Structure formats: structure tokens, C-alpha cells
Amino acid sequence: MQAGESAQDLDLVLKSLWAAYQQGERRALARLLTLVDQAAYRRTIYKCLAHAFPEQTSLTVAVTGSPGAGKSTLIGKLLPLLRQQGRTVAVLACDPRSPLTGGALLGDRIRMPVPVDEQGIYIRSLATPPGRQGIAENLDVRIALLEKFGFDWVVIETVGVGQADVAIGDLVDFLVLLIPPESGDEIQWEKAGLLEIADLVVVSKGDLPGAARTAAQLQQTLNLPGFPPKPVTVVSAAKNLGLSDLVSRLMQSPRRRRLQEYYARRLLLLAQEILAERFAEKKDLVARVLEEARQNGWDTWEAACELARRLSENGH
Amino acid sequence: MAARTRRIVLAKVGLDGHDRGIKVVARALRDAGFEVIYPGLWLSPEAVVRVVAEEDADWLGISLLSGAHLILVPKVVELLRQQGLHHVRVVVGGTIPEEDVAALLACGVAKVFGPGSSLSDIVRYFQDVDSHASR
Ligand SMILES: Nc1nc2c(ncn2[C@@H]2O[C@H](COP(=O)(O)OP(=O)(O)OP(=O)(O)O)[C@@H](O)[C@H]2O)c(=O)[nH]1
Numbered sequence: 001m002q003a004g005e006s007a008q009d010l011d012l013v014l015k016s017l018w019a020a021y022q023q024g025e026r027r028a029l030a031r032l033l034t035l036v037d038q039a040a041y042r043r044t045i046y047k048c049l050a051h052a053f054p055e056q057t058s059l060t061v062a063v064t065g066s067p068g069a070g071k072s073t074l075i076g077k078l079l080p081l082l083r084q085q086g087r088t089v090a091v092l093a094c095d096p097r098s099p100l101t102g103g104a105l106l107g108d109r110i111r112m113p114v115p116v117d118e119q120g121i122y123i124r125s126l127a128t129p130p131g132r133q134g135i136a137e138n139l140d141v142r143i144a145l146l147e148k149f150g151f152d153w154v155v156i157e158t159v160g161v162g163q164a165d166v167a168i169g170d171l172v173d174f175l176v177l178l179i180p181p182e183s184g185d186e187i188q189w190e191k192a193g194l195l196e197i198a199d200l201v202v203v204s205k206g207d208l209p210g211a212a213r214t215a216a217q218l219q220q221t222l223n224l225p226g227f228p229p230k231p232v233t234v235v236s237a238a239k240n241l242g243l244s245d246l247v248s249r250l251m252q253s254p255r256r257r258r259l260q261e262y263y264a265r266r267l268l269l270l271a272q273e274i275l276a277e278r279f280a281e282k283k284d285l286v287a288r289v290l291e292e293a294r295q296n297g298w299d300t301w302e303a304a305c306e307l308a309r310r311l312s313e314n315g316h
Numbered sequence: 317m318a319a320r321t322r323r324i325v326l327a328k329v330g331l332d333g334h335d336r337g338i339k340v341v342a343r344a345l346r347d348a349g350f351e352v353i354y355p356g357l358w359l360s361p362e363a364v365v366r367v368v369a370e371e372d373a374d375w376l377g378i379s380l381l382s383g384a385h386l387i388l389v390p391k392v393v394e395l396l397r398q399q400g401l402h403h404v405r406v407v408v409g410g411t412i413p414e415e416d417v418a419a420l421l422a423c424g425v426a427k428v429f430g431p432g433s434s435l436s437d438i439v440r441y442f443q444d445v446d447s448h449a450s451r
């Protein structure tokens with residue numbers, strides 16, 4: 001929002017965008033996917049999306065794995081396959097943002113060639129906070145926008161999986177972990193707990209030597225007696241191996257996203273955001289409580305409790 | 317409210333296969349804090365415009381070394397207009413002879429960086445325009 005732009009202007013902008021979006025205009029979708037990063041717009045977009053419990057429409061799949069694991073290439077190969085089956089697909093392709101400058105080089109599209117007049121596919125590149133934990137900001141609203149637009153599948157490519165407050169596993173139906181052969185990644189991911197969280201573990205680049213061995217190792221690690229079995233599959237995007245098998249697995253398996261929890265999580269996140277904003281508005285309160293703490297001899301915990309109490313009372 | 321990061325699609329249009337130059341520019345712009353979308357080589361004007369539309373980019377940087385700029389660039393600009401992407405600023409780089417610059421600017425290109433341009437000229441241009449821009 002620029003200085004001087006009023007809430008009414010903003011509503012007007014959004015109203016016409018939203019109408020175009022509902023008509024299925026991809027330009028409007030593209031614009032909304034950008035505007036969600038501005039809090040004022042995001043609020044109104046939530047209003048437009050309206051229901052806290054829309055019926056689920058898309059199959060949402062996150063494809064994660066280390067840099068260079070083969071995520072983009074795999075997704076690029078799944079796109080024509082899904083189109084052949086009559087499915088429309090949106091891709092959110094995430095690459096990390098530079099921690100120093102905030103800039104990003106988003107190059108996943110190179111590996112996802114799409115015929116120019118193909119209207120059943122939509123690809124959007126997003127920058128994520130740096131590091132393995134990072135997932136793109138406002139990913140939930142973006143997914144919701146793509147779902148409501150009507151894509152049958154929404155695929156999210158990401159190096160990170162998020163952390164306690166937003167984890168990608170809460171936002172999608174399937175979490176696919178890609179592990180290239182002989183990379184040592186399986187050990188890293190096991191330490192990070194991601195092998196457990198993933199719904200499907202896929203060895204990529206199955207045409208390379210060592211793929212079968214990596215798959216066998218993963219089988220052994222994952223399928224311990226007493227634990228529910230977890231499938232390990234091998235694909236080769238280069239040689240078109242295992243791709244349709246992967247698609248049918250995704251279509252047939254039970255979805256992880258339980259809507260009740262998903263929406264509960266979203267509400268919680270929004271509430272946190274609102275509280276954080278309120279907090280920022282009342283910076284002077286912190287100074288006041290600090291002063292009182294000094295006078296009354298409160299310890300840090302007591303002072304924090306008092307601050308929290310006052311922040312939550314007389315909100316608007 | 318934080319200013320949003322400006323998004324730049326950097327594309328090679330046409331049939332030449334050199335991408336070193338454009339990759340260097342892509343990195344420099346990333347390091348200057350921009351989000352650079354790099355969709356690859358051998359793109360047709362239609363394909364480039366599709367990327368700009370999907371990515372909701374603010375800028376399109378086109379690099380051409382093939383000599384076909386007087387045909388391809390006006391085509392891209394025209395397609396952008398047809399799709400209602402008037403706000404997208406088009407910047408052209410590559411082996412553009414001095415005498416062709418005026419024609420490119422006349423067809424709606426915002427800036428041309430010919431063979432003599434330095435990396436810092438390019439980055440500074442984007443930063444300067446960006447600091448005045450609003451949308
Ligand atoms: N041999 C072989 N190489 C592959 C295969 N799939 C991808 N590659 C190669 O692996 C490299 C990385 O592929 P990408 O698809 O870009 O990997 P990514 O996981 O998307 O990488 P980032 O987005 O950078 O994290 C490229 O050089 C690909 O050509 C495959 O099935 N077989």
C-alpha cells in the first residue's frame with residue numbers, strides 16, 4: 001500500500017480483482033498471489049475467501065528434498081502426465097531468499113517446460129526465508145487462492161519444511177520427500193525427523209547407480225517392526241520411470257490433511273498475527289510495565305505475565 | 317509496511333544459446349535484493365509473456381545476442397499490451413547496435429543496455445527506477 005492510499009481505494013482494487021479472479025482470469029490470480037504479502041490486502045483476501053470451512057477441492061502435494069535432489073525436474077515431468085489424465089495443476093515453486101540481501105534467484109521453472117497455450121497449468125515462483133526450516137510466507141492463503149480458483153492439484157516445491165508455527169505438513173495432503181542416491185541425505189533427514197513426517201519417501205534419479213541400494217537402506221530404516229509400514233519408491237525423471245506409479249499412489253492414498261486441524265491451525269496463526277500487531281501498537285506498554293516491575297520488584301516472569309495480561313485486555 | 321520486493325523476469329529470447337551474461341546479471345540483481353525469475357533459454361515471445369503474467373513481474377529483462385531484436389522485442393512488447401500487462405517495464409540487453417536503440421525505445425522499451433554497459437550500471441538503473449516506482 002502506498003502512502004495516501006485509503007482503505008476504500010484498497011477495497012476497490014480488491015473488489016475488481018476479486019471479480020476477475022472469480023471469472024477465472026489468471027492475471028487476477030497472479031496479482032492476488034502477490035498482494036497476500038501485504039497485511040492490509042491479506043485481511044481483505046481472507047474476507048473474500050469467506051468461509052472458514054470451504055469444501056476441499058484440490059489435492060495438495062508438497063515435494064521436498066535437499067537442493068539439487070531433483071524436485072523441479074520431477075514436477076516438470078508430472079505436469080504432462082497429470083494433464084493427460086485431465087487434471088489441472090498449479091505449482092508453487094519455492095527457492096530460498098538470500099539471508100543478506102533478501103533477494104532471490106528463482107530458477108525452478110527452467111525444468112518445468114509448459115506449452116504456451118496450456119491453460120491447465122499455472123506455475124508461480126516464490127522466495128522462502130533461508131535455511132531448511134523456511135517455507136514461503138503466507139503459503140496457506142496462496143494455497144487457498146489456488147484451490148478456490150479450481151486447480152485439481154496444487155504442488156508445492158520446497159527445500160524447507162517449516163517449523164513449529166507453520167509446518168508444511170499441516171498445509172498439504174501429502175508430503176513427498178525426495179532423496180537422491182548415495183547422497184547421505186537419508187541420514188540428515190532422519191536426524192531432522194523428516195523421514196517420519198514424510199508420507200512418501202521417493203528415491204530420485206533412479207537411473208543413477210546406487211539408487212536401488214539407497215532405496216533398500218531407506219526401506220530398512222523406515223520399516224521397523226512395530227511401526228506402520230511406509231512406502232519407499234524409486235523414480236527417474238530423466239528416464240520416465242516410476243512416474244505414473246507415483247501419481248496413482250498419490251491419488252489412492254488417504255490424505256493427511258484433516259480439515260478440522262488445518263483450519264484450527266490457520267485460525268491460530270492469524271490470531272498470533274493479530275496479537276503481534278496489537279503488541280507493536282502498544283510498545284509504550286512495555287516500557288510502562290518495565291518501570292512498574294522495577295518499582296514493585298517483579299521478576300522477569302512476573303513482569304511478562306503482567307504484560308501479557310494487559311495486552312490481551314481492552315483489545316479492540 | 318515493508319516495501320515489497322520487486323520481481324524481475326530475466327529471459328533469453330530467440331535461438332542463441334549463450335546464458336553466461338544473463339546469469340551474471342541475474343546474480344547481481346539478486347544480490348541487490350531483487351527477486352529474479354529465470355525461466356531458461358530458447359523462449360519464444362509468447363512463452364516469455366506467459367511467464368511474466370504468471371509471475372506477476374514488475375520488470376522484464378530480455379537479453380538477445382542473435383541480432384533479431386528488432387523483430388522479437390516489438391513482438392514481446394505487443395504481446396504484453398495485448399495481455400493487459402502495460403505496467404511491466406521492459407529492459408533490453410545484449411548485442412544491440414547503437415543505431416537500433418531509438419527504434420526499441422520508440423516501441424515501448426524503457427531502457428537498452430548495449431555491449432558497453434557495466435554490471436553496476438544495470439543494477440543501479442533498477443535500483444533508481446525502483447526507488448521512484450509505485451504501483
Ligand atoms: N540422472 C538424473 N539426473 C536428474 C534427474 N532428475 C534431475 N536430475 C538432475 O539433477 C539436477 C538438479 O535437478 P533439479 O530438478 O533442479 O533439482 P531441485 O531439487 O529442484 O533443485 P533446487 O530447486 O535447486 O533445490 C539437474 O542437473 C538435473 O538434470 C534424474 O531423474 N536422473
Ligand SMILES: [Mg+2]
Binds near residue numbers: 107
Ligand atoms: Mg528446483
